[in-house]
Amino acid sequence: MKDRDQPAIADQPVIEDAPVMEDEPVIALRGATASLGARPVLRGVDLTVRPGEVVALLGANGSGKSTAVRSVIGQVPLTGGELSLFGTPFRRFGDWARIGYVPQRTTAAGGVPATVREVVTAGRLARTKLGILRRADRSAVHHALELVGMADRAKDSVNALSGGQHQRVLIARALAGEPDLLIMDEPMAGVDLASQEVLAAALREQVARGTTVLLVLHELGPLEPLIDRAVVLRDGCVVHDGPPPKAVGQHALPGHDHVHPHADASAEPLRTGLLS
Amino acid sequence: MEILDYAFMQRALIAALIVGVTAPAIGIYLVQRRQALMGDGIGHVALTGVGLGFLLNASPVWMATAVAVLGSVVMELIRWYGRTRGDLALAMLFYGGMAGGVLLMNLSDAGSNANLGTYLFGSITTVSPQDMTTIYVLAALVLAITVGLRRQLFAVCLDEEFARVTGLPVRLLNLLVAVTAAVTVTVAMRVVGLLLVSALMVIPVAAAQQLSRSFAVTFAAAVGIGVVVTVAGTTTSYYVDVPSGATIVLFAIGLFAAFTALAAPLAKKRARAASEAGKGCTLEVPAGRVPADDVRV
Numbered sequence: 318m319k320d321r322d323q324p325a326i327a328d329q330p331v332i333e334d335a336p337v338m339e340d341e342p343v344i345a346l347r348g349a350t351a352s353l354g355a356r357p358v359l360r361g362v363d364l365t366v367r368p369g370e371v372v373a374l375l376g377a378n379g380s381g382k383s384t385a386v387r388s389v390i391g392q393v394p395l396t397g398g399e400l401s402l403f404g405t406p407f408r409r410f411g412d413w414a415r416i417g418y419v420p421q422r423t424t425a426a427g428g429v430p431a432t433v434r435e436v437v438t439a440g441r442l443a444r445t446k447l448g449i450l451r452r453a454d455r456s457a458v459h460h461a462l463e464l465v466g467m468a469d470r471a472k473d474s475v476n477a478l479s480g481g482q483h484q485r486v487l488i489a490r491a492l493a494g495e496p497d498l499l500i501m502d503e504p505m506a507g508v509d510l511a512s513q514e515v516l517a518a519a520l521r522e523q524v525a526r527g528t529t530v531l532l533v534l535h536e537l538g539p540l541e542p543l544i545d546r547a548v549v550l551r552d553g554c555v556v557h558d559g560p561p562p563k564a565v566g567q568h569a570l571p572g573h574d575h576v577h578p579h580a581d582a583s584a585e586p587l588r589t590g591l592l593s
Numbered sequence: 594m595e596i597l598d599y600a601f602m603q604r605a606l607i608a609a610l611i612v613g614v615t616a617p618a619i620g621i622y623l624v625q626r627r628q629a630l631m632g633d634g635i636g637h638v639a640l641t642g643v644g645l646g647f648l649l650n651a652s653p654v655w656m657a658t659a660v661a662v663l664g665s666v667v668m669e670l671i672r673w674y675g676r677t678r679g680d681l682a683l684a685m686l687f688y689g690g691m692a693g694g695v696l697l698m699n700l701s702d703a704g705s706n707a708n709l710g711t712y713l714f715g716s717i718t719t720v721s722p723q724d725m726t727t728i729y730v731l732a733a734l735v736l737a738i739t740v741g742l743r744r745q746l747f748a749v750c751l752d753e754e755f756a757r758v759t760g761l762p763v764r765l766l767n768l769l770v771a772v773t774a775a776v777t778v779t780v781a782m783r784v785v786g787l788l789l790v791s792a793l794m795v796i797p798v799a800a801a802q803q804l805s806r807s808f809a810v811t812f813a814a815a816v817g818i819g820v821v822v823t824v825a826g827t828t829t830s831y832y833v834d835v836p837s838g839a840t841i842v843l844f845a846i847g848l849f850a851a852f853t854a855l856a857a858p859l860a861k862k863r864a865r866a867a868s869e870a871g872k873g874c875t876l877e878v879p880a881g882r883v884p885a886d887d888v889r890v
Contacts, residue, residue, distance in 0.1 A: 390758050391757070391758075392754060392757065392758070411760065413758060413759055413760030414759075414760065416758060418754075418755060418758040418759075420752065420754050420755055422752075427625045427626070427627075427750060427751040427752075428624045428625045428626065428627045428629070429621055429624050429625045429798065429802055429808055429811050430802050430805055430806050430807060430808065430811055431747075431751070431807060431808040432806055432807040432808070435747070435807055435808050435809070436751065438744070439744070439747060439748035439751060439752075439755070439756075439759075440755075440759070442744060442745065442748055442756075442759050442761060443759045443760050443761075445744075448742070448743075448744035448745055472806070472807075473806065474806035474807070477806075490755070494759070500758075
């Protein structure tokens with residue numbers, strides 16, 4: 318883990334059950350297997366994330382990285398192996414308020430118009446009793462909007478936002494619950510560079526507070542300095558667990574937009590989008 | 594107003610008012626979930642309940658409620674487990690419910706084809722005092738759920754996966770939406786009829802969202818539109834002698850058209866206000882944070 322000073326942020330709402338820096342892993346996934354239909358997608362994945370760590374899950378399309386994070390939050394049932402969250406076996410885990418989740422989406426909108434604030438407030442439900450909003454809840458929502466630079470758009474309809482702004486709203490929704498563990502599935506997909514930098518800054522502030530982060534990425538991009546460890550998956554198996562691979566060549570250039578098509582998956586042994 | 598001198602018209606207007614409030618209140622969650630036609634399906638299934646009521650000499654309203662609730666739970670189960678061809682399973686349920694209702698009604702002595710018509714298209718002036726009690730009870734239930742649990746239902750209908758990770762009881766809330774929709778269908782059955790019930794769940798919401806930017810405003814406006822069209826439609830049907838259900842639905846569509854026509858100039862006005870607030874194009878370098886990929890000119 319990198320050295321990080323942890324500044325006290327003045328206007329930060331205090332959480333009663335602040336994370337205790339025990340050495341118990343936040344996520345402990347051991348020998349996990351899972352399949353979608355008849356196809357095995359995870360074939361014995363070990364993934365440990367310790368408190369305060371920022372772990373990136375990398376791999377080609379279809380390598381199982383999305384399935385791996387979705388199994389961690391119980392959205393894909395494991396067919397084998399063990400999972401515990403915050404030291405509690407998954408079956409007995411119920412402390413969902415400690416987890417903030419950013420699903421892989423291109424839109425934050427539903428069938429009815431909703432304002433940015435309404436969508437972000439939905440992320441606060443885990444911490445409110447019976448959905449009644451108190452002052453602390455409103456300020457947490459406002460703080461989350463400020464973190465992603467969307468506070469001035471709070472009253473706008475989400476239908477009027479750009480792709481990058483949708484992603485910022487989805488991340489603010491996860492941050493509104495003041496989670497100890499932030500799980501993000503491709504948060505940078507389809508996000509313009511300006512939004513990517515806003516999101517990287519927001520994430521840096523969360524990490525400075527001691528938030529643990531697990532994120533699925535196609536490539537490291539502006540988040541690279543924040544990543545402590547990278548876990549690379551290929552065909553449902555972990556093929557690398559250690560320091561993040563260094564981007565080289567064209568991919569290392571600032572502002573490189575990863576839009577060119579990949580070669581056939583079988584043509585190269587490892588498709589992380591980082592080493593090619 | 595002489596219209597209020599008759600007890601049957603008083604009941605009709607109160608029933609219309611209640612339907613105008615409840616139908617859009619649950620309909621907004623169905624629209625949010627992009628299941629605008631679910632109310633229509635429940636209406637078809639409820640007809641089997643009406644037929645069963647006639648055949649067993651039980652109250653058609655309560656039997657319709659029971660069968661509609663059962664049907665909506667089955668639809669929810671199909672949505673959970675049969676994602677592959679859920680649309681076909683739902684089609685079976687819709688048309689099976691319709692056919693079952695017609696068949697059962699013909700088998701019973703009391704139910705005639707004329708009777709069938711009043712359930713399909715509504716017959717607001719035949720609302721009895723007993724019906725009113727049922728309507729009050731069911732409407733109170735619908736309002737308690739749609740208003741009391743609005744934040745939870747909003748989250749679940751917007752993004753189920755996220756709601757599950759928030760720790761919300763998503764399956765329970767989904768069932769609650771389905772059951773509430775079923776109850777609303779039977780509340781509205783007498784006023785607009787089973788075939789037109791879904792219109793009152795969807796059209797006021799569609800009209801309201803032409804002009805609104807937030808969920809809360811859409812909710813309030815949809816309920817307001819629902820009340821206006823049901824009361825206006827019922828009053829019109831008294832003076833002009835036209836069927837209440839059809840009049841209400843056509844009024845709602847008229848309002849939708851008017852709101853859509855208003856929406857374009859309003860959007861233009863909002864865009865103009867936004868550009869006047871300094872969001873237009875300028876060569877000035879912005880004062881705040883400059884994006885790293887900004888190109889200096």
